[in-house]
Amino acid sequence: MCISTEFLAEAVYLSVDPYMRAYSSKLKPGDTFLGSQVAKIIESKNPKFPVGQHIVGYFGWRTHTISDGGTTTFGNAPMIVPNIGTLPLSLALGVLGMTGNTAYFGFLEICTPRVGETVVISTAAGAVGSHVGQIAKIKGCKVIGVTGSDEKGKWLVNELGFDHFINYKTDDLDKALSECAPEGVDCYFDNVGGDISSIIMRHMNNFGRISVCGAASTYNEKEAKASTIQRSMISFNLKMEGFLVQRWNDRWNEGIQQNLKWIKQGKLKYRETVTEGFENMFEAFTDMLQGGNVGKVIVKV
Numbered sequence: 001m002c003i004s005t006e007f008l009a010e011a012v013y014l015s016v017d018p019y020m021r022a023y024s025s026k027l028k029p030g031d032t033f034l035g036s037q038v039a040k041i042i043e044s045k046n047p048k049f050p051v052g053q054h055i056v057g058y059f060g061w062r063t064h065t066i067s068d069g070g071t072t073t074f075g076n077a078p079m080i081v082p083n084i085g086t087l088p089l090s091l092a093l094g095v096l097g098m099t100g101n102t103a104y105f106g107f108l109e110i111c112t113p114r115v116g117e118t119v120v121i122s123t124a125a126g127a128v129g130s131h132v133g134q135i136a137k138i139k140g141c142k143v144i145g146v147t148g149s150d151e152k153g154k155w156l157v158n159e160l161g162f163d164h165f166i167n168y169k170t171d172d173l174d175k176a177l178s179e180c181a182p183e184g185v186d187c188y189f190d191n192v193g194g195d196i197s198s199i200i201m202r203h204m205n206n207f208g209r210i211s212v213c214g215a216a217s218t219y220n221e222k223e224a225k226a227s228t229i230q231r232s233m234i235s236f237n238l239k240m241e242g243f244l245v246q247r248w249n250d251r252w253n254e255g256i257q258q259n260l261k262w263i264k265q266g267k268l269k270y271r272e273t274v275t276e277g278f279e280n281m282f283e284a285f286t287d288m289l290q291g292g293n294v295g296k297v298i299v300k301v
């Protein structure tokens with residue numbers, strides 16, 4: 001007997017992420033653009049996905065999706081949004097979703113920060129960066145955020161408790177780092193790659209740790225290139241490790257629950273840049289790539 005497990009989901013919030021730029025080169029004209037969303041189940045023949053339930057699905061840029069609950073071309077199988085009380089459902093794409101777990105696991109597991117250490121974060125006012133900085137403060141570190149505007153930097157220092165910010169567009173990054181971190185950098189959470197990372201790495205302390213999360217400055221390039229980092233790696237005995245957050249799929253709920261706990265304790269703040277209207281997805285995406293966002297970028301359908 002053939003039992004249908006299909007359900008129909010209607011998008012409520014769509015996630016806008018830098019990785020879309022890098023992965024889009026694999027798409028052909030006519031393909032659905034990739035991405036995740038919070039969607040509401042509006043019809044269902046599947047008891048695991050009942051009508052009215054909200055899910056996170058990697059369905060791409062679409063308003064309605066028929067799914068059988070299995071994996072999609074773009075990623076994980078749909079997940080039921082965990083109980084987050086009265087908090088907005090959009091957080092399941094950000095601080096209580098993929099970006100939140102990227103910050104939680106990517107920083108703690110790879111940088112292994114210790115009390116009193118100095119942490120530098122690039123694209124620090126974005127979804128992942130702003131979250132990493134707050135975890136670093138919770139862990140007793142000194143935190144320096146590198147970002148693209150003074151307005152973003154002031155938010156990091158005045159609202160989130162970062163110790164310093166550096167505007168890489170107007171400040172001399174090398175000089176500013178010498179002034180903000182004369183003791184050197186123990187952990188670097190790298191969201192950007194390129195020249196910004198090359199400069200930060202010259203300030204690393206012996207046995208420093210670098211978590212390579214993203215390379216936003218290189219997502220237009222077709223081929224990966226080894227940069228001029230080897231001298232710093234050798235001179236300072238550095239450890240550098242890249243990751244994809246899906247590596248911690250088996251611990252996914254641990255990250256969500258810890259981040260939720262920190263939000264409820266007032267230790268973790270979040271901000272979203274929300275654009276209204278599915279038809280404005282592309283504008284929200286290009287605006288984010290030009291630094292127009294603070295925190296997580298969301299499109300509300």
Ligand SMILES: NC(=O)C1=CN([C@@H]2O[C@H](COP(=O)(O)OP(=O)(O)OC[C@H]3O[C@@H](n4cnc5c(N)ncnc54)[C@H](OP(=O)(O)O)[C@@H]3O)[C@@H](O)[C@H]2O)C=CC1
Nearest residue numbers: 123126127128147148191213214215216217243244245291
């Ligand atoms: N490894 C993994 O599993 C994951 C990796 N990531 C990566 O983490 C990083 C941060 O993601 P997310 O927080 O969602 O995005 P952000 O919210 O940080 O948005 C992207 C930001 O990148 C900065 N930026 C864009 N282009 C450049 C450039 N050429 N040079 C310098 N800065 C630039 C801009 O900020 P500014 O004002 O500072 O210029 C922009 O706001 C990305 O690289 C992403 O790909 C995200 C999720 C999972």
Ligand SMILES: C/C=C/C(C)=O
Nearest residue numbers: 018019213214244245
């Ligand atoms: C899952 C996201 C990956 C990157 C590189 O952004």
